[in-house]
Amino acid sequence: MKIAVVGTGYVGLVSGACFADVGIEVTCVDIDQKKIDNLKNGIMPIYEPGLEEVVIRNFKSGRLKFSTDLGEAIQGASVAFIAVGTPPGEDGSADLKYVLGVADEIGTKMTDYIVVATKSTVPVTTGEKVRAAIKAALSKRGSELPFAVASNPEFLKEGAAVEDFLKPDRIVIGVDDERAEEIMKRLYKPFQLSGERIIYMDIPSAEMTKYAANAMLATKISFMNDIANLCELVGADANMVRRGIGSDPRIGNKFIYPGVGYGGSCFPKDVKAIIKTAKQYGYDLRVLQAVEEVNDDQKYVLSKKVKEHFGEDLTGMTFAMWGLSFKPNTDDMREAPAGVIIDELRAAGATVKAYDPVAMDEAREHYIFDKVTYCKDAYEALVDADALLLVTEWSEFRIPSWDVVGRLLKNKVIFDGRNIYDRKYLKTLGFEAHGIGSK
Numbered sequence: 001m002k003i004a005v006v007g008t009g010y011v012g013l014v015s016g017a018c019f020a021d022v023g024i025e026v027t028c029v030d031i032d033q034k035k036i037d038n039l040k041n042g043i044m045p046i047y048e049p050g051l052e053e054v055v056i057r058n059f060k061s062g063r064l065k066f067s068t069d070l071g072e073a074i075q076g077a078s079v080a081f082i083a084v085g086t087p088p089g090e091d092g093s094a095d096l097k098y099v100l101g102v103a104d105e106i107g108t109k110m111t112d113y114i115v116v117a118t119k120s121t122v123p124v125t126t127g128e129k130v131r132a133a134i135k136a137a138l139s140k141r142g143s144e145l146p147f148a149v150a151s152n153p154e155f156l157k158e159g160a161a162v163e164d165f166l167k168p169d170r171i172v173i174g175v176d177d178e179r180a181e182e183i184m185k186r187l188y189k190p191f192q193l194s195g196e197r198i199i200y201m202d203i204p205s206a207e208m209t210k211y212a213a214n215a216m217l218a219t220k221i222s223f224m225n226d227i228a229n230l231c232e233l234v235g236a237d238a239n240m241v242r243r244g245i246g247s248d249p250r251i252g253n254k255f256i257y258p259g260v261g262y263g264g265s266c267f268p269k270d271v272k273a274i275i276k277t278a279k280q281y282g283y284d285l286r287v288l289q290a291v292e293e294v295n296d297d298q299k300y301v302l303s304k305k306v307k308e309h310f311g312e313d314l315t316g317m318t319f320a321m322w323g324l325s326f327k328p329n330t331d332d333m334r335e336a337p338a339g340v341i342i343d344e345l346r347a348a349g350a351t352v353k354a355y356d357p358v359a360m361d362e363a364r365e366h367y368i369f370d371k372v373t374y375c376k377d378a379y380e381a382l383v384d385a386d387a388l389l390l391v392t393e394w395s396e397f398r399i400p401s402w403d404v405v406g407r408l409l410k411n412k413v414i415f416d417g418r419n420i421y422d423r424k425y426l427k428t429l430g431f432e433a434h435g436i437g438s439k
């Protein structure tokens with residue numbers, strides 16, 4: 001079986017490599033020539049645990065190819081996945097220009113029946129727009145070639161993307177064509193050896209499922225951040241409360257960790273987009289509006305704690321920051337709370353010395369530019385710093401040598417944005433540690 005995956009980013013590259021890993025012939029297509037050349041030379045465009053190995057193994061075997069030529073890639077392919085970006089437009093709605101651009105190109109270049117499956121996160125009714133774009137391109141050529149559209153939203157998490165793709169909780173397929181359903185079933189068979197995991201539905205429901213899933217997860221996080229902020233006011237400990245409620249299986253113990261707000265390329269944009277979709281239909285998604293508001297405020301919680309401790313004016317002070325990426329095990333800096341925290345500290349007159357195990361190049365090049373001093377390791381960031389801010393919970397920050405930390409910092413003060421440290425223990429070592437959701 002042969003497929004094409006158009007868009008070789010987090011989703012396209014991981015999906016393409018994992019499909020190739022189960023024996024499918026895959027061509028990953030991108031318009032970015034440099035990305036494609038690099039991949040052919042074994043250079044990954046992103047940091048994702050386990051990805052390099054799967055890509056290189058399958059590239060060497062010949063099952064995984066990289067190309068900028070969409071026409072060639074879809075020749076003989078049963079499925080063309082659209083996995084390009086859907087960034088937020090100015091009004092918050094998902095910008096579909098890349099998705100529809102690919103649909104148009106497929107319609108222009110296809111030579112046989114093909115299933116066009118959208119993997120990008122797209123608002124409900126996009127399936128119809130994709131179908132219309134392909135039809136319009138075909139009719140320009142005077143062609144009536146048959147094709148099907150499908151919605152196959154992706155649920156992988158960055159930092160665990162390969163694992164998530166290879167062992168999915170579920171595979172959602174929105175489809176309205178029997179032949180297409182059969183092809184998708186065949187394609188996904190290897191990923192559900194431990195039980196039937198495909199949920200078939202109509203295309204609009206599949207499109208909505210993706211937004212509802214991300215919106216639900218974002219809601220859990222904002223809910224817990226709200227509760228954590230209240231815990232702090234009333235003298236309760238959010239960590240205890242988290243454990244107390246998470247043990248109820250109806251609530252579950254995942255995605256209820258308070259912190260510095262959710263970031264990344266998905267929750268912020270997808271919550272905005274579903275709110276916008278609702279508005280277009282004259283409906284207010286009030287819960288999600290609050291989810292977004294809580295999250296926007298939560299990004300300021302850590303810098304507020306710093307100012308409560310040291311005063312509003314931080315002129316001449318230096319802060320060490322451990323972690324920049326929006327979560328561990330990724331170099332993705334999109335919507336990372338670190339950006340807001342750095343801006344707040346700088347606006348109050350402070351300088352920031354940062355260390356992140358993998359995201360510093362990305363931060364330096366695209367997001368935080370020259371706003372911070374980048375350090376070669378976690379300890380270097382502490383030298384002459386007035387306090388430490390833990391922003392991303394990378395494993396290597398979990399058990400530092402506290403005696404070294406204490407010696408390097410000017411003050412033994414820590415602001416733990418992810419509640420990874422045992423503050424009672426740190427107190428016995430002479431540290432004053434502030435967490436999220438308890439005094």
Ligand SMILES: NC(=O)C1=CN([C@@H]2O[C@H](COP(=O)(O)OP(=O)(O)OC[C@H]3O[C@@H](n4cnc5c(N)ncnc54)[C@H](O)[C@@H]3O)[C@@H](O)[C@H]2O)C=CC1
Pocket residue numbers: 006007008009010011012029030031032035083084085086098101102119120121122154155156157158265266
């Ligand atoms: N990043 C993630 O963890 C997840 C992302 N998604 C969704 O998947 C979609 C893609 O997201 P990412 O992979 O993060 O994006 P990305 O920005 O990492 O990659 C998109 C790629 O598409 C390429 N591209 C743009 N126009 C093209 C065209 N006409 N032809 C070929 N390639 C083209 C870009 O050069 C880029 O390499 C988005 O809709 C996102 O919401 C869904 C689940 C997880």
Ligand SMILES: O=C(O)[C@H]1O[C@H](OP(=O)(O)OP(=O)(O)OC[C@H]2O[C@@H](n3ccc(=O)[nH]c3=O)[C@H](O)[C@@H]2O)[C@H](O)[C@@H](O)[C@@H]1O
Pocket residue numbers: 121154155156157158159214217221254255256257258259260261262263264265266267326327
């Ligand atoms: O649509 C997407 O792109 C993806 O979005 C999220 O994945 P991702 O953004 O990669 O990472 P998450 O692990 O969900 O973390 C998102 C943010 O929430 C924060 N978070 C997560 C969990 C938690 O308990 N508390 C919390 O603050 C993280 O620190 C991070 O900033 C979803 O988890 C994926 O299922 C989905 O496919």
